[in-house]
Amino acid sequence: MRPRAHQTGTVAPSIPEQARGVRPRDAEIGPEATDIELTVNGTTHRVRVEPRVSLLDALRERLDITGTKKGCNQGACGACTVWVDGRRVVSCLTLAVACEGREITTVEGLADGDRLHPMQRAFVDNDAFQCGYCTPGQLMSAVALMAEGHTCDDAEIAEWMSGNICRCAAYPNIRSAIRQVRDTAEGTRKGGR
Amino acid sequence: MRSFAYKRVSDVATAIAEVGGDPGSEFLAGGTTEVDMLRIRVARPRRVVDINDLPIAAIEDLSDGGLRLGGLARMSDVAAHPAVRERYPVVSEALEKGASAQLRNMATLGGNLMQKVRCSYFRDVDQACNKREPGSGCAAMNGFNRTHAVLGTSEHCIATHPSDVAVALTALDAIVHIQGPEGARTVAFDDFFPLPGNTPDREHPIAHGELITAIEVPANPAARTSHYLKVRDRESYEFALASAAVVLRVERGIIAEARIGLGGVATKPWRARQAEAALTGAPALRAAFEDAAAAELADAVPQGMNSFKITLAQRTLVRALETVASAHGGEGNA
Structure with missing residues (x-):
């Protein structure tokens, strides 16, 4: 209905x-x-x-x-x-x-009006998608991940992002986007919890 | 998905009364198994009773140094808890190697023990399955059984128990606290999971309306160096092909006490008592580890596609033993 x-x-x-x-x-x-x-x-x-x-x-x-x-x-x-x-x-x-x-x-x-969340911006900057279908889920996990504090290195990021599958295998660029946000103070502006 | 009614409750007594008094009602906690089962029509309740608001999610110290883990404590919260990480790393490691971050935020400890097997024939209502439809047969026996069990099987069921944390908890001799219409009781962890035998549909001792309120983990100083090793087809977000939970107490190079759980290879969280017996009093050396692992898998029954697990389980256990022994400064690191 x-x-x-x-x-x-x-x-x-x-x-x-x-x-x-x-x-x-x-x-x-x-x-x-x-x-x-x-x-x-x-x-x-x-x-x-x-x-x-x-x-x-x-x-x-x-x-x-x-x-x-x-x-x-x-x-x-x-x-x-x-x-x-x-x-x-x-x-x-x-x-x-x-x-x-x-x-x-x-x-x-995530976005503040027309202003993208830093993680959304980082996904664009790093070409962290191809078809884009998994991207909303990747973003919600990636922003939560920042607050959870499991972004020490690529291995840890990969482990804690493993619940989000990307059939286009954009994983390296997704990790790059997460690193970009991790390495800027702005990344914690809007955390997952 | 079939239709069902829904009721949210906020205290244990009401939850038990609502489900206990209605054969068509089931508890709904994290939902990571239950909603899946509802959708594929394996679970067919008239009504689900949502227990997520019950005040049984705390993680509390026991006076003897053990921990009481609430039945509704989420996997992620248990894994992250400082006391769990310090006193029982085997529990944290097992939890964090299970499922995904999202599922661990949802799934509860009680629900983890109550989760259904991942056998694809159990989940396909068009296939024979003695667990789902007693007497209908076991399609896995001559089917695609690469991930199925080699220990604790019967001619009626070879489904692998899927939990990781239960493998750690069986090694630690945890105690399951249950509350139901008839009152409260406790069940020793190993007794919580029956072998399939002739009744694979009987998966646990929980009566209708009974609820897991807590899991008690007894104090065990040796568990501070415990370890969970999980081997699987991909590195993350995958069930075990073989896993080992190991707690060792080593005194001057001799194993004084061994507690071992095996996962991914058995029909229940497998307490490896034969390996434990072989290790007790033996030197903490690779040769002893290999003998113990061989003893545990001596009675394994392969099903055709899963015979590799007999070797894999032994290697997994040996490596986990080496890791823990080396943490004791033993020769396991040689």
């Missing part, structure tokens, strides 16, 4: 405080679709989903926030990486209903 009008788009108005809390948080919902609230990049959206809908599908199919990509849909590729409460997770194995009351950050939340 398609979302109702107020559920679509990143420009959906935030819901006034008094209108929040569509039901008690411990109420049983489903299996039919139910209104839930998702806070994405600081904006709270009301969206109608069945409990079986993944966070990934809720973002892409219901909210039209399509920067997050669907690759394997089984937790193996990392294309769908987002942050939930500041921690990088795979949104394909996360139920949307389980994210009520949590802060979701997607790749759309």
